[in-house]
Amino acid sequence: MRSNPWTSMKGQRRNHPGFSGGSGGDSEEASGSARGETSAMEETSGRILIVDDDPGNREILLRRLTRRGYEITTAARGKEALALLATHGFDLLLLDVVMPDLSGLELLTRIRETYDPFTLPVIMVTGQVKSTDIVQALELGANDYITKPVEFSVALARIRTQLTLKRTHEQLQHLAAYDPLTELMNRRTFMNCLDQEIVRARRHGFQLALLLLDIDFFKKVNDHHGHLAGDEVLRRVGGVIQGTLRRSDLAGRFGGEEFCVCMPNTTLSEARIAAERLRETIARLTFYADDESPFHVTCSIGIAAYDEGISKRHELIQRADEALYRAKGGGRNRVEIDGLPTQTSEAS
Structure with a gap:
C-alpha cells in the first residue's frame, strides 16, 4: 500500500495526517495558517478534476480545495477521468503520474489530443524526481508539476498560477475574436x-x-x-x-x-x-x-x-x-x- 504523499514528514498526527510543512492538519486550516495560505474568500473559483487512485489523497485535496472556493471532482482511474472530461467542463486537472489502468503520462497524451494546455491546464503530481521524467511530462503537454511529498501551500500556489494564466489567455482570445464596441464577432x-x-x-x-x-x-x-x-x-x-x-x-x-x-x-x-x-x-x-x-x-x-x-x-x-x-x-x-x-x- 502506497504511503500518503500529502502527509507531513514530521510532526504528523497519527489519527489525522496533515500536509508537508505543517503539523496541524485541518486544525491549522481552520484557525488560519501563519504560512500564508489564502482564505476561501480570497480564492479564485475554478472547476478542478483530481485524478489519483489513492482515496486518502483525493479526500484531503477535495476537502482543502473545496474550503478555498474551488469546485472539485475526483476520479480514481484514468478511464473514469476521460469519461468525466467528455461530459463535464473543467478549468484544471491535477493528475497523479502512477495509476493502475492508464498511467498519468498516457492519460496526459490522450487529453492533449483534444485539449491544448491553455484550454485545460494539467499539473502532474509525481514522486519521480529524475529530470528526464519531469521533462517527458512537460514535453507531453503538462503545464507544471508537483513532486511528492507535496506541500499544500506550494500546490495551491501552482493551481492559482495556472488558473490565472488560463483566464488571461481566455481574455486575450476574446479580445482577438470580438469587436470591443459591439461585443459581436470581428x-x-x-x-x-x-x-x-x-x-x-x-x-x-x-x-x-x-x-x-x-x-x-x-x-x-x-x-x-x-x-x-x-x-x-x-x-x-x-x-x-x-x-x-x-x-x-x-x-x-x-x-x-x-x-x-x-x-x-x-x-x-x-x-x-x-x-x-x-x-x-x-x-x-x-x-x-x-x-x-x-x-x-x-x-x-x-x-x-x-x-x-x-x-x-x-x-x-x-x-x-x-x-x-x-x-x-x-x-x-x-x-x-x-x-x-x-x-x-x-x-x-
Missing part, C-alpha cells in the same frame, strides 16, 4: 465561422442564409451628433442583433457600420422574417445627441442563401452585398433578397 472570426457553416451546409444538405445589414446615413450621425453618439448607435444596434436572433445564429461586425448574420438551417422566407424584425426593432430605437435632442436611425438589409452553385464564402457574401445594394438603391430602410425582384414599395 470580421476575421465571423469569416472563419462562415467557412465552417458553408462546409456543414454542403456536407449535410443544410440550408443557410446570410444577412448583410448596413446602418443608413451613418456618416451623418457622426457628422451631426458626434462620434460618441455614433459609437452608441453601433453598440445598441449590435445589442439588438445579438438579442433578436436565435442562439444558433452567428453575428459579427463586418466593418464600419456594416453587420453580418449567418443563419444555419434557415430558408430565405425565414431569414426575411428575421431581417424584417431586426429592421423594425432598430427603427424604433431612440438615441440622444449631446444636446439631449432625440434622433433615430434605420437600416438596409440584403439576404442571400447558400446553394450548390456557391463554392466559396466570397460568392455568398457578394450575393448578399448585391441585395443590400438594391435595398439602398430602392430607398433604404428595407430588406431585399438575392434573386428576387426589388420590392416596389418601402418596407414599413
Whole structure:
C-alpha cells in the first residue's frame, strides 16, 4: 500500500495526517495558517478534476480545495477521468503520474489530443524526481508539476498560477475574436465561422442564409451628433442583433457600420422574417445627441442563401452585398433578397 504523499514528514498526527510543512492538519486550516495560505474568500473559483487512485489523497485535496472556493471532482482511474472530461467542463486537472489502468503520462497524451494546455491546464503530481521524467511530462503537454511529498501551500500556489494564466489567455482570445464596441464577432472570426457553416451546409444538405445589414446615413450621425453618439448607435444596434436572433445564429461586425448574420438551417422566407424584425426593432430605437435632442436611425438589409452553385464564402457574401445594394438603391430602410425582384414599395 502506497504511503500518503500529502502527509507531513514530521510532526504528523497519527489519527489525522496533515500536509508537508505543517503539523496541524485541518486544525491549522481552520484557525488560519501563519504560512500564508489564502482564505476561501480570497480564492479564485475554478472547476478542478483530481485524478489519483489513492482515496486518502483525493479526500484531503477535495476537502482543502473545496474550503478555498474551488469546485472539485475526483476520479480514481484514468478511464473514469476521460469519461468525466467528455461530459463535464473543467478549468484544471491535477493528475497523479502512477495509476493502475492508464498511467498519468498516457492519460496526459490522450487529453492533449483534444485539449491544448491553455484550454485545460494539467499539473502532474509525481514522486519521480529524475529530470528526464519531469521533462517527458512537460514535453507531453503538462503545464507544471508537483513532486511528492507535496506541500499544500506550494500546490495551491501552482493551481492559482495556472488558473490565472488560463483566464488571461481566455481574455486575450476574446479580445482577438470580438469587436470591443459591439461585443459581436470581428470580421476575421465571423469569416472563419462562415467557412465552417458553408462546409456543414454542403456536407449535410443544410440550408443557410446570410444577412448583410448596413446602418443608413451613418456618416451623418457622426457628422451631426458626434462620434460618441455614433459609437452608441453601433453598440445598441449590435445589442439588438445579438438579442433578436436565435442562439444558433452567428453575428459579427463586418466593418464600419456594416453587420453580418449567418443563419444555419434557415430558408430565405425565414431569414426575411428575421431581417424584417431586426429592421423594425432598430427603427424604433431612440438615441440622444449631446444636446439631449432625440434622433433615430434605420437600416438596409440584403439576404442571400447558400446553394450548390456557391463554392466559396466570397460568392455568398457578394450575393448578399448585391441585395443590400438594391435595398439602398430602392430607398433604404428595407430588406431585399438575392434573386428576387426589388420590392416596389418601402418596407414599413
